Amino acid sequence: MSADSNTLVLEMRGICKSFPGVKALDGVNLSVRQGSVHVLVGENGAGKSTLMKILSGEHAIDAGEIHFKGQLLNHSNTSAALELGIAMIHQELSPILDMTIAENIFLGREPMKGFFVDFKRMVADTQALLDRLGLKYRAEQKMRELSIAGMQLVEISKAISRKAELVIMDEPTSAISDTEVSMLFRQVADLKVHGVAIIYITHKMDEIFQIADDITIIRDGQYVASDRATAFDEHKLISLMVGRTISSIFPKETVPIGEVALQVTGLTRHGVFKDISFSVRRGEILGLAGLIGAGRTEVMRAIFGLDKLDAGAVELEGKPMRVKSPADAIAQGVAMVSEDRKAEGLVLCRSVQENISLANLPKFAPRLLLDLKAEAESGQKMREMLQIKTASLDTTVSNLSGGNQQKIVIAKWLLGDLKVLILDEPTRGIDVGSKSEIHKLMTQFAKQGLAIIMISSELPEVLGMSDRIVVMHEGQITGELPRAQATQEKIMALATQAVAHDAVVH
Numbered sequence: 001m002s003a004d005s006n007t008l009v010l011e012m013r014g015i016c017k018s019f020p021g022v023k024a025l026d027g028v029n030l031s032v033r034q035g036s037v038h039v040l041v042g043e044n045g046a047g048k049s050t051l052m053k054i055l056s057g058e059h060a061i062d063a064g065e066i067h068f069k070g071q072l073l074n075h076s077n078t079s080a081a082l083e084l085g086i087a088m089i090h091q092e093l094s095p096i097l098d099m100t101i102a103e104n105i106f107l108g109r110e111p112m113k114g115f116f117v118d119f120k121r122m123v124a125d126t127q128a129l130l131d132r133l134g135l136k137y138r139a140e141q142k143m144r145e146l147s148i149a150g151m152q153l154v155e156i157s158k159a160i161s162r163k164a165e166l167v168i169m170d171e172p173t174s175a176i177s178d179t180e181v182s183m184l185f186r187q188v189a190d191l192k193v194h195g196v197a198i199i200y201i202t203h204k205m206d207e208i209f210q211i212a213d214d215i216t217i218i219r220d221g222q223y224v225a226s227d228r229a230t231a232f233d234e235h236k237l238i239s240l241m242v243g244r245t246i247s248s249i250f251p252k253e254t255v256p257i258g259e260v261a262l263q264v265t266g267l268t269r270h271g272v273f274k275d276i277s278f279s280v281r282r283g284e285i286l287g288l289a290g291l292i293g294a295g296r297t298e299v300m301r302a303i304f305g306l307d308k309l310d311a312g313a314v315e316l317e318g319k320p321m322r323v324k325s326p327a328d329a330i331a332q333g334v335a336m337v338s339e340d341r342k343a344e345g346l347v348l349c350r351s352v353q354e355n356i357s358l359a360n361l362p363k364f365a366p367r368l369l370l371d372l373k374a375e376a377e378s379g380q381k382m383r384e385m386l387q388i389k390t391a392s393l394d395t396t397v398s399n400l401s402g403g404n405q406q407k408i409v410i411a412k413w414l415l416g417d418l419k420v421l422i423l424d425e426p427t428r429g430i431d432v433g434s435k436s437e438i439h440k441l442m443t444q445f446a447k448q449g450l451a452i453i454m455i456s457s458e459l460p461e462v463l464g465m466s467d468r469i470v471v472m473h474e475g476q477i478t479g480e481l482p483r484a485q486a487t488q489e490k491i492m493a494l495a496t497q498a499v500a501h502d503a504v505v506h
């Protein structure tokens with residue numbers, strides 16, 4: 001994609017911002033051209049979201065200047081920013097779950113008919129917008145019914161409908177799969193044609209070069225470099241981001257594969273998934289691929305005891321496993337790192353340390369008082385191993401950057417004594433450096449005989465890390481590929497169209 005305009009729609013100069021104990025931004029510059037896609041990159045905790053929250057009026061600045069459309073910007077809140085034409089799509093989704101899509105999209109600017117909200121028009125306009133964007137939702141559907149990806153797409157539609165001149169997308173694709181990504185990219189191209197500038201934050205390397213006109217890199221709250229995208233290649237970008245070179249993006253090692261650890265047969269939950277059978281062995285990493293909504297998470301939730309099964313059997317190390325709740329699963333050595341860290345993974349108001357220890361509390365509770373020192377040590381170990389960027393272990397988790405929160409979700413399970421580890425989108429929102437650390441850890445756990453099931457919507461990750469890949473489509477398994485035979489094309493074919501049922505290999 002190319003942007004011809006040299007007119008700057010936005011100039012941020014020398015932006016500084018501190019939080020108690022953290023200098024989040026220390027002299028950052030950002031110049032965005034009209035009708036261009038400007039990709040902002042940096043490691044977890046580098047300050048990307050903070051810079052964007054300043055732009056959208058959520059945070060005040062300590063020092064620096066912002067010029068928007070040639071004028072010094074002095075907005076003090078998000079509605080003022082919206083008025084000016086700046087719309088932000090958040091990294092952490094915060095839609096109001098009990099609202100309908102239409103109510104969410106028109107929040108704060110509902111069409112009126114006399115003294116009353118014109119619901120009919122609101123619904124009709126929303127439906128027209130959804131149809132135009134190719135989204136298969138009904139305007140009257142509740143936000144709650146949508147997947148994370150769906151909510152994200154609705155948030156994007158919302159920004160589009162507000163006719164913003166600058167749209168900020170903070171990791172818009174972290175929770176969506178390739179098909180939906182291309183849908184989003186079409187929207188982005190369309191916005192550009194209309195002269196809208198987009199600031200785009202992502203950790204996905206392949207996306208950066210696909211979409212960027214310009215790139216700005218920040219590290220530890222400081223400005224590093226900015227140029228046309230063509231001036232960078234992946235290697236250069238990574239070393240500017242992390243300040244070192246990374247030896248291998250997917251550090252996969254072949255480890256001995258042992259006995260079957262988990263075997264599921266004929267798992268069914270009416271209307272959600274049907275007749276799911278697969279196994280995973282000790283030392284094996286089983287990749288679970290598919291589009292968003294294919295039912296992968298739902299199957300794993302049922303195995304983990306979060307949802308009920310209507311039929312089917314689960315065996316752990318050859319013995320029937322009965323799970324009524326996640327506590328049962330954990331007690332038997334099966335853990336799950338969820339994709340929705342806010343709802344299931346973290347207690348945001350507690351400290352980093354408490355969150356890391358939380359999963360192990362039931363087991364260690366009687367000894368906990370005596371074990372505070374051990375607890376602090378393992379917390380510290382996790383912090384180093386995963387390079388969690390936090391002022392201290394006592395920091396409240398809600399104050400951490402998105403990627404660092406995700407690392408804590410993973411850390412809390414790694415301390416346990418496990419047989420099977422289910423990872424749902426484990427590196428969503430995680431920077432390249434830490435991503436390869438998490439992949440190394442997965443390999444290390446596999447070496448110790450742990451069976452790992454990894455759901456991932458990032459095909460390079462599925463291909464890079466799995467020993468075997470199971471693909472799902474609309475609640476059913478459509479195929480299984482050994483590592484040696486797996487390609488992006490084969491996975492996509494299985495993920496998008498169900499093959500004849502007798503072609504399923506178990």
Ligand SMILES: Nc1ncnc2c1ncn2[C@@H]1O[C@H](COP(=O)(O)OP(=O)(O)OP(=O)(O)O)[C@@H](O)[C@H]1O
Pocket residue numbers: 019020022023024042043044045046047048049050051091389390399400401402403404429431
């Ligand atoms: N409200 C807050 N209170 C205290 N510290 C904060 C707050 N918001 C952000 N920080 C800190 O500021 C730093 C930058 O965080 P920010 O969320 O901007 O990072 P990021 O670049 O968006 O990272 P990620 O890729 O993980 O999303 C981090 O150290 C973070 O912990």
Ligand SMILES: [Mg+2]
Pocket residue numbers: 048049050091170401402403
């Ligand atoms: Mg962020």
